[in-house]
Amino acid sequence: MKQTFEVKDKALLEAVELILAEIKAIGADEGETWVSRNALTEVYYELAKVSMVRTVFSDKVSIKLLKDKRKGSTTLNSFAPNDIRLAVQEAWQAAQSAAPDEAEGIAELEENLSFSAGEEKPDLDAMYGQLEQMLKDIRQDFPKISFDSIGIEHNFGEKLYANTNGVRLSDQRGVHQLSNMFIAKEEGKSSSFNYFATVYENPSDRVCEESRVRRLLDETQQQIVTEQFAGSFEGDVVITPGCLENILYFVADTYLEDGALISGTSPWKDKIGQQVASPLITFELVAEHPDLPGTSVLSGDGYVAENMPLIEKGVLKNFSLSRYGAARTGLPRSKNSGGTYVLGNGDTALEELISGVEKGILMGRFSGGQPGPSGDLSGVAKNSFLVENGRITKPLSEVMISGNLADMLQNTVAVSQERESSGYWLLPWIRVKGVTISGK
């Protein structure tokens, strides 16, 4: 919910007013601060049992100040006035030694707003019940699955951004999150690990009713006994939605965000308005979406984030640049520099997307290093299956893929109608041709 600026927890307001007053008093030209207060409640499973209930109360403060465009910043986890004064002094001292940077600055005043969503209080009984139910469902429907850990969390917090330009923004949010890691095992053999994370609103939801969760558990059970193949070939890779999130993270980091553009290493730095991907690709950063409770409405540098296309029908529309990145590169500041990814669905049914593969793999997870600045990518296709003549034929291990991120986007030949959501991304399956796939 969006409304005019109003902070529920007055301690936050008092802390930011003190910080901004101290920033001015010490002689800084400009300054900004984030202040937050959170309560996290977690029910945790490990060593084959529900093992722990955990409560974390945390206060966080970050302070940035500028003097003659020289920046100093500090973080602490206390609202105590003395601690705040010391922290401002520390940031001030850091700024004294810093070189001036004309690109430095703080957010301009637009409209002061507050946002809120979700439940404030955790329902511990419901969270415990949800975990018990999940374990019961999985033991019944997926008996080979063994969990290393499961965490069910409720996190409620209010955070407040304020700066010396008069900007005041706040967000109060309660979300549930489930994360885990698991394998499948049988007769002394085990699969690769797998995982899923879900952000959701209702702790009474039955997690195993979600089709994505059932698919992941089912595929992992099929991965206990795998096969390898020798040699290498050039073929199609079908990338599953969860794996695609990982690939898109690499795309954003390598081509679209501050680091790559400030350093000048992004091969896309001059390609706004040009075709950088298949016309089937529409890639958007999302701040608000009815199916995504895990989005973030405030950017890290003090703006209200908006939905923004990065690539539309294959054409590069926007970079994902912060205020600082924009000032450094001379490019416009992006309406969203965060990380909630939505890829538009295509017009190919998933079944058809797979049946179009003559020889290739279905890749459930990518295990590989960060690509270099050119986007060259190489790593293990985990939780993968061989696809031959349009059919998924066998689970694989020790299979690697190598290619280039930009080439993969250009060589995307199909995007599925179906999409999956984790609560913080919404993505389809895509089929990429011409990827080097190598076996043992």
Next chain:
Amino acid sequence: MLQDFLQAYVKKYGFSGYTELRAQQNRNRAVMMLNGSLTANNSGTSRGLSARVVKGGAYGFASGTGYSDDLEAISRVVQTATSNAAFLDSRVQRGKPDFPANAPFVRKDGLEHDVPVEQSYLLGIVDELDSYIAERFPRLLSRRIFARVLDMEKLLYTSDGVISHSYVPRSNVYVFMTTQDKDGQPVELYDVMGGYGNFINTFPNAEDLFGKLEKQYERLILKAEGVYAKPGIQTVILDSDLAGILAHEAVGHTVEADFVETGSVGGPMFGKQVASEKVSLVDIAHTAFGKLAPVPVFVDDEGTLAQDQMLIENGILTGYMHNKESALKYGHTPNGNARAYDFSDEPLIRMRNTCILPGTDKLEDMIASVEDGYYFTDMNNGQADSTGEFMFGVPMGFEIKNGKLGKAVKDTTVSGVAFEVLKTADMVSDTVTWTNSGMCGKKQMIPVGMGGPAIKVQINVGGRS
């Protein structure tokens, strides 16, 4: 330095049942310069208090950011943890007894390293390095320097009567250089320096690092003019960085007892040959080869006195890493692997300083023994899983042709199944090198040390045909 307010709390309230009470302060500093512009100039402190209570085998944990002489605030954290344990105990009703009590002891470790460092000192070092690179290395497309400090101080009281106050400092400088190859494609290489110690002692001046910068630039230019590796199974000498990450990621995680319990490959292989008999692997607690290990742990966060944990002895899998609970379950001795990153984190089973023990071979003899293969010198991130299958990025290496180093090799990867690869290790060098910059992720991040000699193995290389 953290003041000891816990003693007064314990004196006044004592403990009711098994309890760990920990005050902790992590101090961070970060300075980053990208092409001469300062993009990060931050210092930070994370300070607070946590309590973990066990009732009938059910854990309750709570933490708060306030840590002061307000004993009532400390009491509220303990009460919340107690209430959480009681809630879970009422649901699971395991009825387990408390862990066997440790003999009480008091230790203070590393407190002399708590030396104040000004942010301006980091800025000065980074600025000097940046200027040197800008002036001396004309072929660079970009340069990035990142100085980082992480000092962790913990004060632990347990209901067993253990009192431990420790301080573990870490200081690193990362240097990233990017140039272009003949096709205009960017080529990057990074180096990381430093390790255990406060920043001033670790980096007394910038000049001492200039030689390393020269070497890094020289290697980057070789890489830009280099070739792609051939894909497939190859004879490869993995230098210590890669041997260390192989030991940590691909073997270490599979022999953490919680992962064993889940079903990792380390379970069925206990007591069996998992590597060549030339390979021995140990998780060092605090001291190795007569020196302090990169991340010394003298007492873990459950109050266990830390000892080395042998994992593989002459190729045989002989041990797991444990916390108190898993050690009890497996009938083993806990050796101090229960570690927490922040005050708000509970202890998890973690590695400390995993190291393949040195062999007897000389690196030059190892290279001379390879007719057609590779010498891989650097690593970047790596991943492994429960089966021991792994993949690591290799940002730098060299061809070996007829026993001699050849052209440099561009970015590639190595992959395989750890125990299968280690069984092919037929030469192990006599020199161990440590890295102390890594953070291991497993619910929480934690600093770890990784070390090893160079090892010669057969391994899958993800090159280009």
